[in-house]
Amino acid sequence: MFLVENGHVKRLGADDAPALQSLLERCRDFLELALEAPRPDEASHFLANLPDGKTLEDKFVLGLYVDGTRELAGVIDIVRHWPVKDEWIIGLLLLDPTHRNAGLGARVHWALEGWVRNQGATGLRLVVQEQNPGALRFWQRQGYAITGQTLQRTRTRENVIHLLRKPLDA
Structure with missing residues (x-):
C-alpha cells in the first residue's frame, strides 16, 4: 500500500488473522486501557467491524512491517468517507510495545496521511478515550484538534x- 521509513504497510485480510491476533494480544495493555481485553477471536472481529452504512x-x-522482521509490528484501521464524504476516520493506530516511543507512530501517521491525501481525502478524524492522555498528546502533536466529546459504549x-x-x- 505504502512505504514507511524502515518499513512498509500492506492491506490485511482474513489470512492475516493469526498474525493480527498475536499483535492484539501483545498490545493487551492498550486494549484494556482504552476498550476491553482482547477476545480469542478479536482479529476476526477487528477485520469485519464497520461503521453503519459502510x-x-x-x-x-493495514499491517505495518518493520524492515528486518517478519512479525506484524503494528496495525492501522481506517475507513474512507466516514462520517462525511472525503473524510476518513482512523479507528486505530496500534504499535507493538517493542516499537513504541521511538518515533515510529509519527512516521507511520505521516505516510498514512500522504496516502489518504492521494486517495482524495480532505480530512482525517479519530477518537481518543479520556483515560488515555498520552494518546491525546500524540495526536495533538500530529496536528489534530479536539472538536467535541461524547460517550463510547463497548461490550463491558x-x-x-x-x-x-x-x-x-490539497
Missing part, C-alpha cells in the same frame, strides 16, 4: 471520548 470496500486494515464499559479532526491540505 462496506468492507471502505475499510482498510462506557468511555468518555474526545473527537479529533485534522484538515488535509
